[in-house]
Amino acid sequence: MNETRALKIYNTLSGKKEIFEPIVADHVGMYVCGPTVYNDAHLGNCRTYVSFDIIHRYFLLLGYKVRYVRNITDVGHLTDDGEDRMSKGSKLTQLEPMEVAQRYTLGFHEMMRILNTLPPSIEPRATGHIPEQIEMVQQILDRGLAYVRNGSVYFNVPKFAAENPGKYGSVSGRVLDDLYSETRELKSQEDKDHPADFAIWMKARPQDLMVWNSPWSTGFPGWHLECSAMSTKYLGKTFDIHGGGNDLKFPHHENEVAQNFGACNCAPARVWMHTNMLLLNNKKMSKSDGNTISPAELFAGTSEHTSKAYAPMVVRFFMLMAHYRSTLDITDDALLAAEKGFKKLMETNKILQALPVNASDYDGAENDHDRAVLQLIEEAFRGMDDDFNTAIAIAALNEIGSFVHKIANQQLETNALAPWVLEKMKVTFNTFIVDIFGLNSDSTETGDEGTVDGLMSLILDIRSQARSQKDWPTSDKIRDTLTAVGILVKDGKDGATWVKQ
Secondary structure, three states: OOOOOOOEEEEOOEEEEEOOOOOOOOOOEEEEEOOOOOOOOHHHHHHHHHHHHHHHHHOOOOOOOOEEEEEEOOOOOOOOOOOOOHHHHHHHHHHHHHHHHHHHHHHHHHHHHOOOOOOOOEEEHHHHHHHEEEEEHHHHOOOEEEEEEOOOOOHHHHHHHHOOOOOOOOOOOOHHHHEEEEEEEEOOOOOOOOOOOOOEEEEOOOOOOOOOOOOOOOEEEEEHHHHHHHHHHOOOOOEEEEEHHHHHHHHHHHHHHHHHHHHHOOOOEEEEEEEEOOEEOOEEEOOOOEOOOOOHHHHHHHOOOOOOOOOOHHHHHHHHHOOOOOEEEHHHHHHHHHHHHEEEHHHHHHHHHHOOHHHOOOOOOOOOOHHHHHHHHHHHHHHEEOOOHHHHHHHHHHHHHHHHHHHHOOOOHHHHOHHHHHHHHHHHHHHHHHHHHHOOOOHHHOOOOHHHHHHHHHHHHHHHHHHHOHHHHHHHHHHHHHHHOEEEEEOOOOOEEEEOO
């Protein structure tokens, strides 16, 4: 990377920005907690994965070799009443659990493609790593930090905390007594010695559908265990970066730290990164309050919270307008502003790339315009070096854009900038838009049939779910909105299809 700059990352563990120094020179090992594939990806998921996509892209631009691991949770993530989310999804859809997992994994991949995120280097599934999880449970037992009770295995949190002062609570930053009081009671875990203890292996009940044999019982691993087992398998016992949403700090990430120390007496990651939450009209999203919106509804314009449809790249750009550690409030006005900003940025780049670079018209003297543009270019990169602050970088690009439009409107001569400065401006602008921000032209302008097909598949899936739940107003609104924009939905015995009118 540039010797004159240093990349700083906010480390949740220390509560401050630190200069990033990889464990292995020129390599980055990064693990990000992936989705539980029992339902469609929600916007909070999308923001997290778009944020880490930017981080992934910037590391690549800096010349690092990145091993980016993002898991798929397809077993062990329990609801408050102790039911596995995959089993619950299976019962609701009348499908086998692995059918549910496959359906929503494909949907998640399609959403990531629509939002133009790069795929991770490795995408392990929890169900594909049961032996590794069983082995880790045994290692924790061997070190005396877990106990077996009626076929289930529980991690002994008070003992771990006593033997490792300051470790439990290191991610969330809260004191132990507060963490104990926040620990939820699951109906299936009445055998625990202490409310804060958590299951790393659970004995199966008659209603459980996804079970495996283990030395302790036929059952399944705890939700937290999979990330500990898979991150260390592919990145080593201690690696560079572990990421996820703020909502995972406790209990998920706290318990990951405990498990890793319990298994090998070592920290899993040196840097922990967390994205902040999404709000909708300045309130927390809640299905029960009707204050929620899905990606498909945003793209289709079928939500009561928006006045129109917004293209996926507009939504992606909207997410980049705020720093990943800041809360982001979805409002119709904010989306309209993002749409305007996105189109302006893309149009500026189009004009810039068409400007001629003519060395024969240059007198060789550096001027104030050159220095101003070079300073803005440096400011854009320094924004990214400052904990991947895309908002700062976008502001710098918009300032550069003012020079572009002055030249295009003949308020400045093309030769007002040194040829090499103009060329650097072209390369930098395009690098940020394409390589760092991952933005491409709106699919409605490029005729990208693959993106349109993907969006329609998501929209029709939302409508199908509404119809199955007898939510006729939502179903009709989707159909009528599509009809209004020239898309005819046809319902058949094998499902809905669509054609352009």
